[in-house]
Amino acid sequence: MANQMPAEHGQANQQKQAEPRRRKGLGPMAKKEAQLAFQMLLPTFAIVLAIVLIPLAANFWISFKPIKLADLRPPAPVVSERVRGDMGVAGEEFTVEYRLRGSSQSKPIKDIELVDTLPPGVTLLALDPACTANGNQIRCTLDLLEIGERKTLVLSVTGDTTFSSNPVSPRDSKPDISGFAENVLTSNEFTLDNFRRIFSATEFWNVLWVTMAYTIFGTIGALLFGMFAAQLLNTAFVGRPILRGLFLFPYVAPVIAVAFTWVVLLDPFSGTFNAILVRMNLVENGINFFGQRMAEFNFFGTVVPFPLALSSVIAFEIWRYFPLSFLFILARMQSISSDMYEAAEVDGATPMQQFWHISLPQLAAILSTLFLLRFIWTFNKFDDIFLLTGGAAGTRTLTVDVYEQAFAVSNLGAGAAVAVVIFMALLLFAFFFFRFMNREES
Amino acid sequence: MRIGLGFVLAIFTGALWGMIASVLIGIALTMVTGLPGTPVVFSGIVAGAASGATISFRPAALRSRGLAIAAFFITILALLASALMMPFSLPLSQAPLVQALAIALFGLSVTGGTWVCLRGIEPGANSRYKRETLLVRVFRGIGFVFFTAIVVLPFYVMVMTSLKSQQQLLLNPMDMSIDLSQGPQALFRSYVELFTQFNFGRFLLVSTLVSVITVLITLAFSIPGAYAVSRLRFPGRDLLSRSVLLIYMVPAIVLVIPLYAVFSQLGLRNSLTGLLIIYPATTVPVALYMLQGYFKGLPPELEEAGLMDGLNRIGVIFKITLPLALPALASVSLYVFMIAWNEFLFAFMFLDDPAIFTLSRGVVSLNSSEVPRQHLMAGAVVATIPIMVIFLWFERFLVQGLTAGSVKG
Structure with a gap:
């Protein structure tokens, strides 16, 4: 830490004017203070490092690995034990066989060790060369079990009279077996297949388009609706607190609750919303809002195709997140001084002019910040689409694609590769975000 | 004062209100009573236009209470006459009381809405200021109706569906009335089944535990x-306080694969311990960000005085800073509670064992063709009510938390 001190002195001098109450940069005191600060931040660092930063790095690692979901269960040796011969006759020889194989179809298993205990009253006659005995305890070791290879270890034993009169099968004691196999997660095996696979799929470019459409329309829609709602509640009236609370409901309620409610509400056969449409004679049959990829609009004779499921998902996104924009814009609007409006009123400005020339410029900063933040968060959104459509009917975004690749197709590597694409896009956004923040601050 | 553009605008305003009111009241009538009615939108428009014309017949300054009453009755008469006495496509003899109520509500809301919009608007020429005022009023009116409808409808349907039986739902999906005559046992049968057969009591407990x-x-x-x-x-303090938010922008879905892989191998995957490691990791950065903003706003003199008087840092934090920051702590706690309670992705990916399902995970397990829809909706209600109670109870704190947390979605 000592070599960082000069830098801190410089910083301290810079900040002296901004924070005059702070002490001047005292060497040992400042050092102690910094040490205390790091101690206090340590738990936060540790948990963020373990659960966020290291997994982020690990995600890159996994994206270059030929790893399937099944590979998470590490390959292990499997043993089945058999007894041949008659145990019921004292002194008669019988055999105990251990049949070994590997559980994996792709990885050999090394350094296998098998430990088993023979029942009392049983004497060893002959031992497989791989095994050693210590009293009734058998220990067998194998160097290697190739892929698909089966090995049988045979012990030939005999029982005494007490054993034969009441034979206890050696199978009753389960053998302990352990082995070492290379784990794909930690091996040196790398591949570019995951990236090749996702980029070569035509589906992927479609997914990108859907993601962009979802993000842009979802963000702008939520902002516009939020602004509209904020305009409504900007003047005081009876019941405003109630409406403000009500308008926040969609955002506060758990996503599973509202998503399933929308699914039930918009169900083509038994959904209330479709029943209303049919009752109002707007449509003949229920519309499958979340299941139909394209709908066709007959617009004065020209047929306009229209991505129905994607639009429904965007509508949900707007519905669920307009409260957030609403909250921020309302807070900002209420902090605009009423003097300006009064002056404008005196000058004869109309309501629209007041909105365009007073409110909107004052809201520009919060609107652009909200746009950036909501853009990133909508881009990151997974739960909503996953619960509404599962990514079907042309609503698969990048985040849903991660799940599809990794857990539906069971290709963890490909899923991680999509996650890397997401992360790269986010880096790009973060870059703009920082530049924007810097500009705002100056 | 001549009759002119203002009169035409008044007719349009009234017609618009008439249309909105007739659609909404018609739908509400059908949903609340279960009657198979369809509003005659055309009559709604005619009645609204009549209302607007009546009100705008007099100059703005001379509109009396008597005119309002006249407009009310003219509206209703126009509605009944133009719809041939069946404004909801139902004979008036069917559920006459409810229909009368709906018609009265229609007259009241259309006349009231039009009256308020037309306040100060002359039947003749109006200044641009007045025309825009009328436009803004109409838009505000539509806005209130629209936002209230889109928020209320899903929650209303959620609650009502959970109180229905399978046959009732299939028979008429629009019927969202409650049949109180069947008794509470039958009314709440979905809830009873959730708590007795689907283990929701346990999910509720687990969710509470995990969130707290x-x-x-x-x-x-x-x-x-x-x-x-x-x-x-x-x-590095400034860099840190800013990059904290960047951490917050890392999407959970990017972390899911590595965490799934590692937690599977460590045996933490199907366990609450695993969740209780991940949830705080995702909430600590934003909580830190929110709290530091609040701490910065507290006067440092108090803490310095405490240090002078011989308290150490820990003492200062516990005896001075935290008591002063109680409102912020409440906001942060409620906000974090909400995130943990509503969390879906990790609960869904990590929990396989129904004994440790959180409510989110439990509700997802109801989403299958074997479980009836009213159970799913009842589950949604069970998951929503606690967070809503907390929200309404501590709205001030939670709104502060939302505003300070700002970025989470």
Whole structure:
């Protein structure tokens, strides 16, 4: 830490004017203070490092690995034990066989060790060369079990009279077996297949388009609706607190609750919303809002195709997140001084002019910040689409694609590769975000 | 005062209100009573136009209470006459009381809405200011109706569906009335089944436990961190206080694969311990960010006085800073509680064992063709009610938390 001190002195001098109450940069005191600060931040660092930063790095690692979901269960040796011969006759020889194989179809298993205990009253006659005995305890070791290879270890034993009169099968004691196999997660095996696979799929470019459409329309829609709602509640009236609370409901309620409610509400056969449409004679049959990829609009004779499921998902996104924009814009609007409006009123400005020339410029900063933040968060959104459509009917975004690749197709590597694409896009956004923040601050 | 453009605008305003009111009241009538009615939108428009014309017949300054009453009755008469006495496509003899109520409501809302919109608007020429005022009023009116409808309808349907039986739902999906005559046992049968057969009592307990522990861990981690960032000076402080938010932008879905892989191998995957490691990790950065903002706003003189009087840093934090920051702690706690309670992705990916399902995970398990829809909706209600109660109870704190947390979606 000592070599960082000069830098801190410089910083301290810079900040002296901004924070005059702070002490001047005292060497040992400042050092102690910094040490205390790091101690206090340590738990936060540790948990963020373990659960966020290291997994982020690990995600890159996994994206270059030929790893399937099944590979998470590490390959292990499997043993089945058999007894041949008659145990019921004292002194008669019988055999105990251990049949070994590997559980994996792709990885050999090394350094296998098998430990088993023979029942009392049983004497060893002959031992497989791989095994050693210590009293009734058998220990067998194998160097290697190739892929698909089966090995049988045979012990030939005999029982005494007490054993034969009441034979206890050696199978009753389960053998302990352990082995070492290379784990794909930690091996040196790398591949570019995951990236090749996702980029070569035509589906992927479609997914990108859907993601962009979802993000842009979802963000702008939520902002516009939020602004509209904020305009409504900007003047005081009876019941405003109630409406403000009500308008926040969609955002506060758990996503599973509202998503399933929308699914039930918009169900083509038994959904209330479709029943209303049919009752109002707007449509003949229920519309499958979340299941139909394209709908066709007959617009004065020209047929306009229209991505129905994607639009429904965007509508949900707007519905669920307009409260957030609403909250921020309302807070900002209420902090605009009423003097300006009064002056404008005196000058004869109309309501629209007041909105365009007073409110909107004052809201520009919060609107652009909200746009950036909501853009990133909508881009990151997974739960909503996953619960509404599962990514079907042309609503698969990048985040849903991660799940599809990794857990539906069971290709963890490909899923991680999509996650890397997401992360790269986010880096790009973060870059703009920082530049924007810097500009705002100056 | 001549009759002119203002009169035409008044007719349009009234017609618009008539259309909205007739559609909404018609739908509401059908949903609340279960009667198979369809509003005659055309009559609604005619009645609204009549209302607007009546009101605008007099100059703005001369409109009396008598005119309002006249407009009310003219509206209703126009509605009944133009719809041939069947404004909801039902004979008036069917459920006459409810229909009468709906018609009265129609007259009241159309006349009232039009009256308010037309206040100060002359039947003749109006200044641009007045024309825009009328436009803004109409838009505001539509806005209130629209936002209230889109928020209320899904929640209303959620609650009502959970109180129905399978046959009732299939028979008429629009019928969202409650049949009180069947008794509470039958009315709440879905809830009873959820808690007796689907183990929802346990899910509720697990969710509460997980959320509360997440809040405690988050506070334990973020309070010292936030204090350090806001009060102590160390190299890299500014960078840190800003990059905290960047951490917050990392999407959960990017972390899911590595965490799934590692937690599977460590045996933490199908366990609440695993969740209780992940949830705080995702909430600590934002809690730290929110708290440091609040700590910075507290006067440092108090803490300095405490240090002078012989308290150490820990003492200062516990005896001075935290008591002063109680509102912020409440906001952060509620916000974190909400995140943990509503969390879906990790609960869904990590929990396989129904004994440790959180409510989110439990509701998802109801989403199958074997479980009737009213159970799914009842589950949604069970998951929503606690968070809503907390929200309404502590709205002020939670709104502060939302505003300060700002970025989470």
